[in-house]
Amino acid sequence: MTLIDVAIIGGGASGTTTAFHLANTNKKVCILEKNTHTSQRICGGGMSAAVQNWFPFKLLPIVDEIITNVEFSWNNTDKVVTKLPGSSPFWIVKREKLDSFLLDQALNSGCNLLTTFNVVNIKKSSNIWQITALDGRQIEAKAVVIADGSQSPWPKIFKLGPKKQKFACTFSGRIKRKGNLRSETARFEFGLVRNGFAWAFPLNNEVNIGMGTFLDNKNSIPVEEILKSFLPDLGFDPSEVIGQETKLRVWNGHSNLNGDGILLVGDAASLCDPFLAEGLRPALMSGFEAAKCLIYWLDGKVNSLDEYTKVMKNNWGNSMAWGKRISQVFYRFPKVGYQLGVKRPTAPERIAKILSGEMSYEDIAKRVIKRLLFQNSDS
Ligand SMILES: Cc1cc2nc3c(=O)[nH]c(=O)nc-3n(C[C@H](O)[C@H](O)[C@H](O)COP(=O)(O)OP(=O)(O)OC[C@H]3O[C@@H](n4cnc5c(N)ncnc54)[C@H](O)[C@@H]3O)c2cc1C
Known part of the structure; x- marks a missing residue:
């Protein structure tokens, strides 16, 4: 059996992004996907245009609609329609189109794909990962990326990700x-x-x-x-x-997203925003960052996978810690939240800026606290 550099479990948004960036630097990568990859995906497909930053090719050709306005309502009444600021475009994509486009980019860069490969066992022996499918096929790799989505059993098995999912x-x-x-x-x-x-x-x-x-x-x-x-x-x-x-x-608290030769990305890493269910941006971000750290690790820099957990904490987790708090208050008192938060003239711009990564939930929380302390209605 030939030993590859990285086996990626799951060919969704996070797995294909990781695969593309690794294959693009000539690493030997294989995506192990349990489906045949053309199936419709359960997803709203709303995505900030800021994700373009993580790819050298244009994503715009696969965008179905560019959103310029958002409409909010409370029980279908009390509606507010507002224009999104020009600097924060929001895209709607068909998920199966996005995933197969990213997969094609990975395959064109030299990545391999095994479909109907339903991973049922992952174990490490003498620093080599052995991954086994339900039908008995096996792959051996120096590193493994867990990208199999929300139902992934592997974070618990390898004691990674939040303690309580x-x-x-x-x-x-x-x-x-x-x-x-x-x-x-x-x-x-x-x-x-x-x-x-x-x-x-x-x-x-x-x-x-x-x-x-x-x-x-x-x-x-x-x-x-x-x-x-x-x-x-x-x-x-x-x-x-x-x-x-x-x-x-x-997302449910800061946690370790890597072990020795193993990384969690996307939903398997519990990255999805607990307030707005934004999961595509962190899936693509984690795929990009995971590949970056794996490239250093494969080149002999042994501690570089720890850097992945740190970067994801700084660039995503710190904002999500506030997103979780905001979610708990907002959804417990949604009518008050709608009147005082969503209907504020500045709300659509703020939401657009959160979704585009220009602002974090931490920035929003600090503004609200400042407003409450100083009664400054302009924030
Ligand atoms: C109803 C809904 C609406 C959403 N709307 C939005 C939205 O509008 N905007 C947004 O940003 N996010 C949205 N999200 C979140 C977003 O869909 C996820 O965060 C995103 O899909 C995560 O991508 P992923 O690659 O980590 O996981 P997935 O897309 O789930 O991909 C996992 C892959 O792993 C494969 N797999 C699973 N098990 C195995 C196995 N044992 N062996 C091999 N392969 C396996 C699966 O077949 C799949 O291809 C939504 C989610 C839901 C549920």
């Missing part, structure tokens, strides 16, 4: 027409979903409809009831949506 309950589906959703507009509805929100994102000739609830590890979400209230307001009948419920692992 936290999950949001979500639903996402598509409708094959536009309804009356304004063009270039993303809709966020805060009153209909307990401890969470619903959304409608425009795609090319379709709309993505979804919802998430963020406070407790609940088992399900009353999807049909919420769709019945939400969809008529968008000009749809609830029977039109085809979708699926799933559990999304969200």
Whole structure:
């Protein structure tokens, strides 16, 4: 069996990003993916244009819609429509299109792919990782990247990631027409979903409809009831949506994201934003940073994987620590949050800046604290 440099478990957004950057520097990489890779993915597909920073090729050709306005509502009433600031564009992509585009880039750079490779065992022996699939196939690698998403069992097995995993309950589906959703507009509805929100994102000739609830590890979400209230307001009948419920692992405290020769990325690393369910940006960011550290490690700099945990803490975790606090207060008192937070004239700009990475939740929290202390209504 030939020994490769890095085996990547999972060919989603985080795995393909890691694979591209490693393959692009001539490392021997293989993505092990349990599916055949063309299946529709459960995701809203909302993504900050700031992710472009992590790629040398243009992502714009696979963007379905560029969002210029956001519309907020409370129980379909009390609506606010605001223009996003020009500096913070927000993109909507079809997830399967994004993932297969990133996969193609990785394959074109020399990465290998094994599909229907359902990883059931990962073990380390004499500094070599042995990864086994359900059908008995085996791969040996110097390092392993865990990129198999929210249901990944490996963080617990290797004692990585947060001690206590936290999950949001979500639903996402598509409708094959536009309804009356304004063009270039993303809709966020805060009153209909307990401890969470619903959304409608425009795609090319379709709309993505979804919802998430963020406070407790609940088992399900009353999807049909919420769709019945939400969809008529968008000009749809609830029977039109085809979708699926799933559990999304969200950020729940600073944690170790690496061991010796092993790294967690994306949802497997519990990186998803616990307030807005933004998981694509951290998936791509972690893929980029993981590859950077692995390149040094493979070249003999033995402590460089610890740097990965540090960078992700500084560049993502510190903001998420405040995102978690904001989520706990906002979703416990959502009506007050909507009136005092979302409906503020500056709110859309702030949200856009958070999603683009120009501002962190920490910046927002500090502004609010300052406002409360000094009663300065301009912040
Ligand atoms: C309903 C919903 C809506 C969302 N909307 C948004 C949004 O609008 N914007 C945003 O930024 N984020 C959103 N997210 C979050 C975002 O989808 C995730 O954060 C993102 O998919 C993480 O990518 P990933 O590559 O880490 O994991 P995934 O995309 O889950 O990829 C994991 C891959 O691993 C494979 N795999 C799993 N198990 C194995 C195994 N045993 N062996 C081999 N392969 C395996 C899977 O088949 C899959 O290809 C949403 C999530 C949900 C659930």
